[in-house]
Amino acid sequence: MWWVGWEGRPGQRRQRAGPEPESPLFDRLHHQHFYGLPLTRERLARAVDEATRAALLSEAEEVLQGRWRFFAFAHAPSDPTPGGVTDWHRCEVTGQRADPDAFGPALDYRDPTVVGDVKTIWEKSRHHHTTVLAIAYALTGQHRYAAGAAARIADWILANPPLRGVNWSSGLELGLRLMAWAWCYELLRPHPEWRTWFGPASPLWPSVYQHQVFLEEACSRGAPPTGDLLGELAGQYVASVTWPVFPESAGWQREAKAALTRQAHLQFFESGVNRQMDFGVHLAATELLLLPALLGERCGDAFDPAYLARVARAVGVVGRLRGAGGLLPRYGDEQGSLSVQLEARSVPRVDWLLRVGRDWLGVPVPEPEGGQLGATLLLGDGRLPLRAEPEATSGSFAYPDAGLYVLTSGAGRGREMRVLADAGPLGGLTLAEHGHADTLAFTLSVGSQEVVVDPGAYTSHADPEWRGYFRSTAAHNTLEVDLQDQSTPAAFSWSQKAGAITQTWEPREAGGLLVASHDGYERLPGAPRHRRELDLQGRVLHVTDHLEGQGRHHLRLHLHLHPDCEVQPEASNAWWVIWPGGAMRVRFDPQVQVRWGRGEYDPASGATPLGWYSPRYGVKQASPSFRAALTATLPVTLHTTLEVL
Numbered sequence: 001m002w003w004v005g006w007e008g009r010p011g012q013r014r015q016r017a018g019p020e021p022e023s024p025l026f027d028r029l030h031h032q033h034f035y036g037l038p039l040t041r042e043r044l045a046r047a048v049d050e051a052t053r054a055a056l057l058s059e060a061e062e063v064l065q066g067r068w069r070f071f072a073f074a075h076a077p078s079d080p081t082p083g084g085v086t087d088w089h090r091c092e093v094t095g096q097r098a099d100p101d102a103f104g105p106a107l108d109y110r111d112p113t114v115v116g117d118v119k120t121i122w123e124k125s126r127h128h129h130t131t132v133l134a135i136a137y138a139l140t141g142q143h144r145y146a147a148g149a150a151a152r153i154a155d156w157i158l159a160n161p162p163l164r165g166v167n168w169s170s171g172l173e174l175g176l177r178l179m180a181w182a183w184c185y186e187l188l189r190p191h192p193e194w195r196t197w198f199g200p201a202s203p204l205w206p207s208v209y210q211h212q213v214f215l216e217e218a219c220s221r222g223a224p225p226t227g228d229l230l231g232e233l234a235g236q237y238v239a240s241v242t243w244p245v246f247p248e249s250a251g252w253q254r255e256a257k258a259a260l261t262r263q264a265h266l267q268f269f270e271s272g273v274n275r276q277m278d279f280g281v282h283l284a285a286t287e288l289l290l291l292p293a294l295l296g297e298r299c300g301d302a303f304d305p306a307y308l309a310r311v312a313r314a315v316g317v318v319g320r321l322r323g324a325g326g327l328l329p330r331y332g333d334e335q336g337s338l339s340v341q342l343e344a345r346s347v348p349r350v351d352w353l354l355r356v357g358r359d360w361l362g363v364p365v366p367e368p369e370g371g372q373l374g375a376t377l378l379l380g381d382g383r384l385p386l387r388a389e390p391e392a393t394s395g396s397f398a399y400p401d402a403g404l405y406v407l408t409s410g411a412g413r414g415r416e417m418r419v420l421a422d423a424g425p426l427g428g429l430t431l432a433e434h435g436h437a438d439t440l441a442f443t444l445s446v447g448s449q450e451v452v453v454d455p456g457a458y459t460s461h462a463d464p465e466w467r468g469y470f471r472s473t474a475a476h477n478t479l480e481v482d483l484q485d486q487s488t489p490a491a492f493s494w495s496q497k498a499g500a501i502t503q504t505w506e507p508r509e510a511g512g513l514l515v516a517s518h519d520g521y522e523r524l525p526g527a528p529r530h531r532r533e534l535d536l537q538g539r540v541l542h543v544t545d546h547l548e549g550q551g552r553h554h555l556r557l558h559l560h561l562h563p564d565c566e567v568q569p570e571a572s573n574a575w576w577v578i579w580p581g582g583a584m585r586v587r588f589d590p591q592v593q594v595r596w597g598r599g600e601y602d603p604a605s606g607a608t609p610l611g612w613y614s615p616r617y618g619v620k621q622a623s624p625s626f627r628a629a630l631t632a633t634l635p636v637t638l639h640t641t642l643e644v645l
Contacts (some may be wrong), residue, residue, distance in 0.1 A: 008504070018209040021200065021245035033298040034186040034242065036380030041141050047376040053139055055344035056373065058427070060136035063129045064148050068092065069345045070123050071336065072618035084473065088125055088167060091116025094462065094620060100159065104168025115166050117462035119617065125156065125167040127180035128341035134187035135342070135377070148205040149184050156166055157203045162210040171218035172228040172578040174211045175235025179291070179340055181208070182242040205245075212239055212252055219259060225266045226433070227274075227281045230288040231339065233260045237292040241299050257296065261303065264289055264310045272313025273402035277427045278332025278434035279321070286314040286338040287353060294360065294378060308361060315357030318350055319365030320397065321406070321420075325448025326350075326368075329420050332427075333434040333471075335459040335617040342374035352378065396512035396536070407512040407536040408639035415447045415582075417644055419541060421534050423516035426487050426497040437485040438476035439498045439518045440532040444541065446582050446644055450562040452477055455623070456614030465603070466620070473558075474608045479545050479638075480556040481528050483608070486520030496523065502530075507554045526551030528634060543640040552633045557592065557640065559626040563613055567596050567624045575626070582645045589638040592628035599623075 045053075059069055068075075068079030071093075078092050090097045096116030098107070110119040133149035136142070160167050165172060181204070188194055198204055215236045219229070223300040233256045240253035267285060268274055274282035289311045293303040321329045326348050342352055352374025357363035359379060398405045403424015409417045421442040427435030436457075444452035453476075458470045469475055473485045480486075488496035498520025517531035528549035537544040547555065561567070561577060568576040573588040575596070588594050597610035599622025613623035630636070 018213075019246055021205045021209075021243070027225075034182070035295060035298060035378045036376055037186050038183070038189065038623050039138065039376070039380065041138065043381050044138055047381050048139070048373045052347065052370065052373050055346050056132065056139065057136055059129075059344045059346075060132050060145055060578070064144065068124070068129070070128075071120065071264070071616060072568060074616055074619075076136075084148070085387060086124060086155065088156055089121060089165055091118070091119050091120045093120050098166040100165045102165060104163050104165055107166055107169045107308075109169045112462045116457070118166060118423055119337075119460055119462075120172070121166055122173050125160070125173060126176045126338075126339055127152070127156070127184070131180045131183045131187075131341050132344070134184040135373070136532055137191065138187045141190075146188050146191045146193075149188060150193070153181060154197075156204060157207045162207070163214075168214070170228070170377075171215055172231040173231070174214055175231040176236040176339060178208065178211055178215075178239040182238050183340065183342075185242065188264045195555070208239060208243060209246055212236060212246070212248070216248070216252065216255075219255075225263055226265075227276060227285050230260070230263055230267065230285050233263065234288040234292050234339070238295060241292075241295055241301065243272065253301070257292070257303065260289065260292055261307050264307050268310055268314055269399065269401040270313075270316075271399040271401050272317045273399045273404060274314070274331065275390065275402075275425075275427065276434045277402070277422075277424060280327050280334040280336060281332065281368070281434050282314070283318065283350065283353070284337055284339050286318065286392065287312065288349060289314065290353070290356065291340065294356070312357060312361040314362065315353060315363045315398070316365060319354055319357070319363065321352065321404075322354075323337050323418055323445055323448070324416055327445055327448050330443065330454040331420075331422060331438065332436055332455060333460070334454075335457055335460065341375050343371070347371070347373075395509040396507035398505055398507065400502065400505065403502070404514075404515045405502075405505065405512075407507075407514065407534065407541075408516075409510045409536055409538055417536070417539060417541075418445045419443070419534065419536055421514055421516075423500045423502050423514065425500070426494060433493050435487075435494070436471040436476060437473040437487045437489070437494075437498070437520075438478060439486050439500050439520060440516060440530060441476040441478040442534060442543075443477065444642065449564065449579055449582060451565060451577065451579065451582075451584060451644075452642070453558050453560050453562045453613060453623075455612060457617060458612075458614035458620045459618065469609050469612070470614060472608075474556065475558075475560070477559055478557075479530050479532070479547065480558065481521045481530070481547070482524055482554050483556070484521070484524065486518060486530075488523075488570055496520075500602040508536075520550075524553070526553065526634060528553060539605075541642040541643045541644075543642070545638045545640075547634055547636045547638075549634045552631065554631045555592075555629065555636065555638075557588075557626075557638060559586070559628075559640075560611075561626075563615075563621055563623040565624055567626075577624075585643045585645065586626070587641040587643075588626075588628050589640060591632070591636075592630045592638065594626060594628045596624055596626045598625070 067077040068086040070242045089100045094116035098115040133145045137145035221353035237256035351368040351371025355371040396407045405421045407419040473480045486498040498518045500518040502516045504515035514534045521528040526549045531546040533544040564579045566578045577584040600610040611625040614620045
């Protein structure tokens with residue numbers, strides 16, 4: 001018998017016996033479905049091109065060496081470790097090692113002096129890299145990949161006893177880990193030592209049970225609707241379906257499915273946009289709704305048609321917001337977290353999602369170039385794809401319930417000019433913890449080149465100062481008043497949120513007009529209210545900012561550029577922005593004083609950083625940014641023109 005201990009208040013302890021798994025689990029026939037499995041090596045090889053195979057196997061080799069390919073290590077993998085051994089409690093970025101014996105649910109994982117950058121530790125313990133090894137085995141049949149995957153699961157379980165250490169402090173981490181383990185369990189089935197690794201005496205079973213009890217407790221405490229909750233529920237559902245071997249399994253499956261159905265409607269607008277207003281969360285949440293539903297269909301537990309329709313709309317949003325060359329929008333925290341890894345990290349993460357949405361749900365999106373490996377693992381190779389025809393879309397479009405507006409010009413000419421504007425809520429859920437103070441901000445791309453950018457998120461708990469900057473109004477392409485954020489930040493949420501209203505939306509074939517305002521600064525003396533007009537006419541974007549109200553105020557207009565861009569002055573208020581293959585002239589209002597900077601940071605002066613960009617979580621780099629300032633008595637109107645040549 002195994003015991004699950006749950007520690008609440010000091011001196012209290014609840015124990016719950018964990019039963020032995022039922023023996024029929026170990027006699028399951030190979031023809032029983034787990035997503036698109038079983039797939040023979042030959043069938044899988046036919047579905048995967050050589051470049052995809054090579055990328056996956058290259059990453060698997062790095063995993064065996066103890067090297068990482070996530071966050072700060074995306075383009076330069078971390079150093080190998082002796083024997084490829086993983087320290088499950090160490091942050092490779094800061095060198096800080098969390099106490100492996102601390103009581104996980106009470107551990108302050110937001111304190112970098114205790115855990116370093118907790119996301120780095122958690123990312124290892126999600127076991128995406130272990131899934132990569134299992135897929136490498138499915139592709140090659142080589143023992144070392146299978147043994148490496150099984151050894152990493154066993155080693156994690158040994159190094160992370162129930163409720164001990166930082167890897168037992170977040171239900172999301174447990175949910176994602178269960179999904180990864182389920183993939184490893186099924187992908188390794190053909191191996192001769194499968195029964196040794198996963199038979200009745202395997203340490204997997206007590207840990208799986210303890211994971212699911214933890215998730216049952218976490219989900220029963222009435223947690224607010226967040227992406228974390230979706231991860232907990234998806235993990236609970238996938239584990240219950242994959243391993244229906246405990247007395248509670250049927251109940252866990254039933255309750256997780258019902259909760260997922262509720263959350264699908266709570267966490268997404270009717271348009272299909274995720275309410276957290278973070279595109280990275282949108283991707284993860286869409287995956288976390290799709291994966292249980294697809295498994296449920298394969299196992300005779302189909303989800304409600306309304307649920308599937310919501311998932312289909314969410315996939316459709318991804319396909320429509322994806323720009324030329326696979327360019328994805330950036331808004332909110334955008335930390336690049338995966339729900340499951342079915343391809344090498346070098347492969348665009350949305351490709352398999354779009355393929356599955358297209359071929360399973362009939363979502364009318366263009367067929368992506370990649371994603372064949374992930375889609376084959378999920379759908380198998382014997383299913384006739386629906387090959388839904390992509391929607392005939394041209395011109396500007398919007399998701400008004402989410403406040404996302406896309407103004408386009410020049411579509412189909414290889415140099416489409418695309419403006420994405422935010423006139424929506426900071427975050428439509430309770431905490432809005434992933435939202436940024438970016439109301440009425442916009443980004444601009446030309447073809448596949450980002451030009452005017454959202455600088456990203458950079459960090460989360462590990463560096464509060466930079467966390468504060470990257471989610472501030474000053475870090476976004478909008479108007480700032482009196483050096484204040486539009487919304488008032490709290491530690492990991494917002495104590496006051498700006499509310500936006502759209503007055504005018506006129507889409508056109510070659511542009512469009514958006515007029516919107518927000519009330520975020522009405523708390524200041526004189527009750528300033530910002531109204532912005534974005535008018536795209538062909539290759540010219542006219543930005544008009546009206547600040548209404550009373551009194552004298554200091555205004556700063558921010559314009560952040562991609563690191564690929566260079567800035568050259570033309571006149572006192574006119575500048576050239578040049579990038580490989582293109583150029584843009586920016587004209588600021590004569591009333592403002594303009595300066596630009598790249599990589600400026602002087603904490604001793606108290607000045608706001610200027611010219612920073614985060615291409616992915618854990619990385620920041622210098623990039624050119626404009627800051628146009630004016631101190632004036634309201635009302636004030638400022639005109640800015642961006643002309644792409």
